[in-house]
Amino acid sequence: MNLHEYQARDLLKVAGIPMFDGDVASTPTEAEAIARRLGGTVVVKAQVHVGGRGKAGGVKLARNPAEALECASQILGMTIKGLVVNKVLVVPAADIATESYVGLILDRATQLPVFMVSDAGGVDIEEVAAKTPEKITKIAVDPRYGLMPHQALTLALALYRDWAHVKAATKIMMQLYQVFMNNGASLAEINPLVTTPDGKVLALDAKIIIDDNELDRRPDLAVLRDESGEEPSEVQARRANLTFIKLDGNVGCVVNGAGLAMATMDLVKYYGGEPANFLDIGGSSNPEKVVNALKIITADPNVKVILFNIFGGITRTDDVANGIVAATKQFEVKVPIVIRLTGTNEAEAFKILEGVGMVAMNDMDAAVSKAVGLTKEVA
Amino acid sequence: MSIWIGNETRLVVQGITGREGSFHARQMIEYGTNVVAGVTPGKGGQQFENKVPVFNTVAESVAQAGANCSVIYVPPAMAAGAIMEAADAGIELVICITEGVPVLDMTTVMPYLADRKVRLIGPNCPGMITPGEAKVGIIPGSICLPGPVGLVSRSGTLTYEVVHHLTGAGFGQSTCVGIGGDPIVGTNFIDCLAAFNDDPKTEAIVMIGEIGGTAEQEAAEFIKANVKKPVVGFVAGQTAPPGRRMGHAGAIISGSSGTAEEKFQAFESAGIGIMRRPVDVVELLKGKLK
Numbered sequence: 001m002n003l004h005e006y007q008a009r010d011l012l013k014v015a016g017i018p019m020f021d022g023d024v025a026s027t028p029t030e031a032e033a034i035a036r037r038l039g040g041t042v043v044v045k046a047q048v049h050v051g052g053r054g055k056a057g058g059v060k061l062a063r064n065p066a067e068a069l070e071c072a073s074q075i076l077g078m079t080i081k082g083l084v085v086n087k088v089l090v091v092p093a094a095d096i097a098t099e100s101y102v103g104l105i106l107d108r109a110t111q112l113p114v115f116m117v118s119d120a121g122g123v124d125i126e127e128v129a130a131k132t133p134e135k136i137t138k139i140a141v142d143p144r145y146g147l148m149p150h151q152a153l154t155l156a157l158a159l160y161r162d163w164a165h166v167k168a169a170t171k172i173m174m175q176l177y178q179v180f181m182n183n184g185a186s187l188a189e190i191n192p193l194v195t196t197p198d199g200k201v202l203a204l205d206a207k208i209i210i211d212d213n214e215l216d217r218r219p220d221l222a223v224l225r226d227e228s229g230e231e232p233s234e235v236q237a238r239r240a241n242l243t244f245i246k247l248d249g250n251v252g253c254v255v256n257g258a259g260l261a262m263a264t265m266d267l268v269k270y271y272g273g274e275p276a277n278f279l280d281i282g283g284s285s286n287p288e289k290v291v292n293a294l295k296i297i298t299a300d301p302n303v304k305v306i307l308f309n310i311f312g313g314i315t316r317t318d319d320v321a322n323g324i325v326a327a328t329k330q331f332e333v334k335v336p337i338v339i340r341l342t343g344t345n346e347a348e349a350f351k352i353l354e355g356v357g358m359v360a361m362n363d364m365d366a367a368v369s370k371a372v373g374l375t376k377e378v379a
Numbered sequence: 380m381s382i383w384i385g386n387e388t389r390l391v392v393q394g395i396t397g398r399e400g401s402f403h404a405r406q407m408i409e410y411g412t413n414v415v416a417g418v419t420p421g422k423g424g425q426q427f428e429n430k431v432p433v434f435n436t437v438a439e440s441v442a443q444a445g446a447n448c449s450v451i452y453v454p455p456a457m458a459a460g461a462i463m464e465a466a467d468a469g470i471e472l473v474i475c476i477t478e479g480v481p482v483l484d485m486t487t488v489m490p491y492l493a494d495r496k497v498r499l500i501g502p503n504c505p506g507m508i509t510p511g512e513a514k515v516g517i518i519p520g521s522i523c524l525p526g527p528v529g530l531v532s533r534s535g536t537l538t539y540e541v542v543h544h545l546t547g548a549g550f551g552q553s554t555c556v557g558i559g560g561d562p563i564v565g566t567n568f569i570d571c572l573a574a575f576n577d578d579p580k581t582e583a584i585v586m587i588g589e590i591g592g593t594a595e596q597e598a599a600e601f602i603k604a605n606v607k608k609p610v611v612g613f614v615a616g617q618t619a620p621p622g623r624r625m626g627h628a629g630a631i632i633s634g635s636s637g638t639a640e641e642k643f644q645a646f647e648s649a650g651i652g653i654m655r656r657p658v659d660v661v662e663l664l665k666g667k668l669k
Contacts, residue, residue, distance in 0.1 A: 106482055106483070106486070108593075109593070111485070111486060113486060143483070143486045143490075144490055181483065184481055186562070211481055211482050213455060213481045213482065214483075216455065247620065255536075257534065257535045258589075259534020259537030259538070259560070259615045260535075260539075260540055260615075262537075262589065262615035262616040262617075263537050263657060265618045265619070266615060266617040266639075267656055269618045270656060312519075313517060313535070313536060313539055314517055343519060343522070343539065344519065364658070
């Protein structure tokens, strides 16, 4: 789960990491009031889960409270890459001497949290990693012992020469590690960590991703999810316990298992089609899940055909067949449905579908190429 | 045996009285797996299905029933504890099926295991099967056939799809291993490839990867340098948009090191047969088996 910048700032603040004052606003008047309280020039930043906010006009400079009001009214309600902006962060326009990158990520290779810091900050760290990897210092942390003081010091020394800066940054490394561990993060990033002309070290922007697997045992973190900032169909799917990602094509896919779902999308493309979505109905699927899946997919006007690809293991294919029948009784499905079922209870499943005049197939390639063919006929 | 599980496996099911645990324990027994014990704290002394003794701890199941392999079906918040308990009891192979284990829990589990003589498969995996001998996990036994193909995969149902094609073409399997799709898993491709390479019953290897991370690229390097048997490979997620989680925590493309195309290129340069579709496994293996 991605946190908004203002939510990430809150978590850093709790840990004591120094940063510029600032606050989040939902209305232009609130933004104006924050700008007045801060005094001087401020930056008004859209709080939305996409990159490239600045380029899309979601980050603006305001020299006084009246301009902050004006900027906020332009940004609030605007749509950036399909997502509506409901909140803005108002922070002082900082006077900055240097910018660095500080990140802590869960690394697959070492199977540990790994710190990455670079004095080439404020830019895309992936680009630094690709072009000048020697500018990045990495230290893996063994969570049994935590971040040790000498490790924090080594990281700080990679960024600064001035001892006051080094001391301040060492403390920030320790604090960021606490934020990461205490909140079940898979990424915690300060980018940039800045120094000011008067010698302070401050976090200017923050990004935190919480491991979704933590949310069940951490209701305090689960409430941070901002559903208004997500694709509505994806929110609906999550509530129905489905994993769904909307894409741009016209073949709606309903599959059990993430790997098979991706392979199905790949096969759609292989046969010349474009998938409309990724949808995993998961393991032990009951008919209700299938009904919900069909509701979500049929709501997408781009979908010209629906493709089921179910390999029964724990998933019983007769449950899926019953779900398809139930859905078509509850609402009219206007596009053709191509069904591939194999595995657990497939004979029953085929019978259930035949009972309502539907034909299921056994082979994945045959089903996918048929579905893709149908999109071309309908067009 | 083929690799890691077989006729000498003596299995303890952790979470045997739970909904998932009891369902799959029955399936494993039906398949012929030697299930010697179950563990559910507080239910020690009971019998599962009137034949399998239930213990309060894994240590008891080792001492009294001689368990040497464990499979875990406990809820996600308890999975890390269950893995460490099994390792502490001297179990040498622990297979964790549980999905949704917090990744930070796994960062403390892995160093704990490193200090002991134990192999962990998973978490968030379908487990393993040595067809005709033992099934540990949730892979449907009915789709498998004993034979010479070793299979290792990060996925669940996609594995079944490929096994289904293999069995349909008469290509049986020595062992199938689902290593799981999480960012931190106990056993990786390389561990399995090395075991299959050394296994006299395995003549060819099928490897099924996913987008995200660099495990497939590292496996390809390993194959190039060490594996003498024919290998064919697939990578799911060729059409996945960058940066989106696709059901598996592992399947995130971040930066440049994780796209399907990059992984296929690594396969190609290691001489691995490229499966563009799951069904391609059949053509690619033709003529490569005795």
